[in-house]
Amino acid sequence: MNDRIKDLLLNTFGKDCVVFNVSAKNFTSFKTGGELAAVVFPSEKKHIEFLFNLSKEGVSVRFIGCGSNLLISDDGFDGIMAITKKISGISRSEKELSVLAGTKLSTLIKFCIKKDISGFEFLAGIPGTIGGALINNAGIKEKSISQVVLFVEYMDKNGLWQRKGKNEIIWDYRYSGLREKSFFVFSTVLIGEKGDPDQIKKKIALIMKKRKETQPLVFPSAGSVFKNPPGFFAGKLIDQAGLKGFKVGGAMVSEKHANFIVNTGNATSTDVFNLMKYIQKTIINRYNITLEPEIELLGRFP
Ligand SMILES: Cc1cc2nc3c(=O)[nH]c(=O)nc-3n(C[C@H](O)[C@H](O)[C@H](O)COP(=O)(O)OP(=O)(O)OC[C@H]3O[C@@H](n4cnc5c(N)ncnc54)[C@H](O)[C@@H]3O)c2cc1C
Incomplete structure (x- = not known):
């Protein structure tokens, strides 16, 4: 990255909101990855407009x-990685919640518990x-976020701010058309319903208990690595193929949930990638089923 871009970033974001040459391990749940040339923390729309112009x-x-x-x-990545966490906040109008893009789902959940909103x-x-x-x-087997969306506000690939209703966006299993249409997703309006606080807490506790029982949450991972192929569960196929516990370098097929690859401590992204390839090859050879990645790969892989 040249000095002119570096100066522009420092002038626009301020020195507290720009970091150069930092490891991707700090910004991914896998805790892997190479060096990021520049990381910035946008906090307002004009920062996004600035980043669009640079792009x-x-x-x-x-x-x-x-x-x-x-x-x-x-x-690593030789461009600008923008971390969205400073674009965060929730406001409420009756059953509708306006939520900024960098708001964590866990913050949304806490807000809903406090305000007795279910859904x-x-x-x-x-x-x-x-x-x-x-x-x-994102979501679970029974429900995805698209089912609670009313509107999404985003900057499109031409740099124009758009506000689209749920039905104007294509939604599919772990996919939304925003992937192609948006440069940046800024906010959304979600619809909930008035709930009973005890019931909400009970439901959440049950979901969290199930996650703890079935997912290897003590290891760094990126959740389910592969999408479920139509009519099958990726985890079940990988388990039946005997791959639980199989390792490439520091990356391992979880013993607890076969569709999770975990970083056992010193995994590289290449280890994870090679393990993914091995799993895909095994499942194709054994069942003639192609496993499509659910996780997103960014950068160059072998
Ligand atoms: C333990 C564990 C359990 C998980 N369980 C589930 C589960 O049950 N269901 C599920 O669906 N997923 C699950 N996941 C996967 C993951 O949490 C979800 O995919 C989540 O929605 C990713 O959100 P993120 O903010 O981390 O996105 P990131 O991983 O940071 O980014 C994902 C993509 O979105 C883009 N992006 C992010 N924010 C913006 C924005 N504001 N504007 C434009 N582009 C943006 C990024 O560039 C990238 O392309 C799990 C992951 C882990 C580690």
């Missing part, structure tokens, strides 16, 4: 919420931001 000059700009669905290559319990335990959840249409 038009040819500088690569990417956004990270909690980095909980990302595998960043060991070569969002299914998001409990998903370690991401609203922005990342909208991009991925």
Whole structure:
């Protein structure tokens, strides 16, 4: 990254909100990845407009919420990585919640408990931001975030701010059309319902208990690595293929949940990538089923 861009970043974001040459391990739940040339912390729309203009000059700009669905290559990223956590906040009008993109799902859950709003319990335990959840249409088997969306406000790929209703956006299993249409997702309006505080807490406690029982939450990971192929569960196929506990370097197929790859301590992103390839090859050879990644790969991989 050249000095002119570095100076521009420092002038725009201030020295407390720019870091150069920092490891991606600090910004991903896998705790892997190489060096990021520049990390910035935008906090308002004009920062996004600035980043858009830089991207038009040819500088690569990417956004990270909690980095909980990302595998960043060991070569790192030579552009600008913008962390969204300073674009955060929730306001309420009756059953509608306006939520800024960098708000953590856990903050939304706490807000709903405090204000007796139900309908969002299914998001409990998903370690991401609203922005990342909208991009991925995050959720569980029974419910995805698209089901509680009324509007999304985003900057499109031409640099124009848009406000679209839920039905104007394509939603699919762990996919939303925002991935192609947006440069940046800024906020959303979600619809909940008046709930009973005890029932809300009970539901959340149950979901969290199930997660603790079935997921390897003590290790760094990015959740489910592969999407469930139609009619199958990726985890079940990987388990049946005998891959639980299989390791490449420091990356291991979790013993607890076969669709999780965990970082046992010193995994590189290449270890995770090579393990993913090995799993895919095994499942194709054994069942003739292609496993599509649910996690997102960013950067160069072998
Ligand atoms: C232990 C564990 C359990 C998990 N369980 C689930 C689960 O049950 N269900 C589920 O769906 N997922 C699950 N996940 C995966 C992950 O938490 C979700 O995909 C989550 O929605 C990602 O949010 P994030 O903020 O971390 O996004 P990131 O990983 O930071 O980013 C994901 C993508 O969104 C983009 N992005 C993020 N914010 C913005 C923005 N404001 N504007 C534009 N682009 C943006 C990024 O550039 C990237 O392309 C789990 C992960 C872990 C580690």
